[in-house]
Amino acid sequence: MALVGLMASAAGSHAAIIQNDVFWKDTSGNLIGSQGGGVLKVGDVYYWYGVNYAGAATYAANPVPDNTTRAGFKSVSCYSSTDLAHWKSEGDALTRDQTGGGWFGRLGVVYNAQSGKYVMLAQGRGPDHSGG
Secondary structure: OHHHHHHHHHHOOOOOOOOOOOOOEOOOOOEOOOEEEEEEEEOOEEEEEEEEEOOHHHHHHOOOOOOHHHOOEEEEEEEEEOOOOOOEEEEEEEEHHHHOOOEEEEEEEEEEOOOOEEEEEEEEEOOOOOEO
16 A cells, blocks of 8 residues: 555656556557666656566466576666656667677666766676676
8 A cells, every 4th residue: 555655646646556466568568578677766757677588478478487488688678657657668778789698687777976877787698608
């Protein structure tokens, strides 16, 4: 109940409903691919960065423990919201090609006041499993 109340104050007079245990879709009706990321608030807008896996749609259609099709880093997606319940796709913040391939995850985005830029911090491993 506290979360719904928080959502009501964040969105104004109407409470935004956040539903657990379902695969979320963005404001265009597409599956949200944003695992293991985080949310950053800038002014009145929340930005959600996370890993989009190549097999996310397949896994969402058949979410069983032995379904290994969810592997395969595709990109780091970015979504924006003003109420934490309705997310608009802002596109990819980073693609597999930009990382050199391999595994990528456990990321976050922070503002660096010294440079005046936003910085993404993450773990990654090359296709040969180096690094990480």
